[in-house]
Amino acid sequence: MATLYKVNKGINQSIEFKGLKAQYIWYLGAGIIALLIIFAGLFILGLPSLLCVGLIAGLGTLLIIKTYSLSRKYGEHGMMKAFARRQLPKALKNSSRRMFMRK
Template sequence: MAIYQINKGINKPIEFKGLKAQYIGYLAAGLVGLLVLFAVVYILGFPIYGCILLIAGAGTVLFMQVYRLSNKYGQYGLMKRGARRFLPEYLKFNSRKLFTRSK
């Protein structure tokens, strides 16, 4: 008879070294962008040490920003913040029929 371990992480957000949920994807996309930037800058003929310093600085800023957003907004906070732009400032009704007829 096979013995299976119970997955105790059900319904918990994915977390990797302090990054929660979608921020792992943001960091991965940023690192791929830095790799492409390094290739482009190197092909354009910049000195290798200049390229490394540029990418190291940009990578440091990327890590700091992604971790700051992850700590500030959490799993769904950044999406909620972005969705807030689409909420109307106010709702205007000309009559109360909508509310008085509902049962």
């Protein structure tokens, strides 16, 4: 009954698991752990168990869909490049000519 999943890991290639590439595997894992903690918190607060399960199932489905869409949209390194591009300034302002007058 044990199912073996193939993890494609070649030489100098990033890990790919069921279509998720590189860091998105870690994002999905962290999201699932966060959902587990949220479920425990809701259950301890005394909410009905079916409500907790339904809420976590919906959030889990949303997490999986969003993670796979980010993996397809940005690829292995694209999201890091997009965040870096967003942090670049559009223009540089200089109110003094002192920088250009130095020899």
